[in-house]
Amino acid sequence: MIKKHQLQKKFNSLSQKKLELETRVEDLNAEKNQLQRDFDSLNKKGPVCLFMSTELKSWSDSRQYCRDRGADLLIINTEEKFISSLVSERVWIGLSDREQEGNMKWVDNSTLKQGFWFKDQPNNIGGNQDCIELNFNRGKMGWSPLNSWNDLQCFDKKKGICE
DSSP states (O other): OHHHHHHHHHHHHHHHHHHHHHHHHHHHHHHHHHHHHHHHHHHHHOOOOOEEOSSOBOHHHHHHHHHHTTOOBOOOOSGGGOOGGGOSSOEEEEEEOSSSTTOOEETTSOBOSSOOBOTTOOOOGGGOOOEEEEOOOTTSTTOBTTBOEEEEOTTSOBEEEEO
């Protein structure tokens, strides 16, 4: 009788463990499927192609240059996409607060989530610095790829980086 009770208890414990493992397998399969969907979605977008305008232009004209070639000014929304180490001059990126001061928006109309501003930027000196450049200045104190953005007047002439 004691042996039967011990076996029943062991069986119940193993049955519970089996249910827990089955649930874990279902969770892992769901996670795997979501990762596969994310991977497939990223692959459909294709590789990112970056190119720079050849002439110095205002922010608006640089944007038009990109758009005429099926692209737009670069959006930088993660450190992974940070390209300041690839450029050797100051260039326009696709960020501005032209519509409303202090409300930074990308060219796709998404809002800025994380910025990589140079020290004391944006500062809107003179009240009309509404367009953002990637500031190449490796020799300047405090410069790094993760703090290299600067606000400028949109009519300043620079090359634009397109994607």
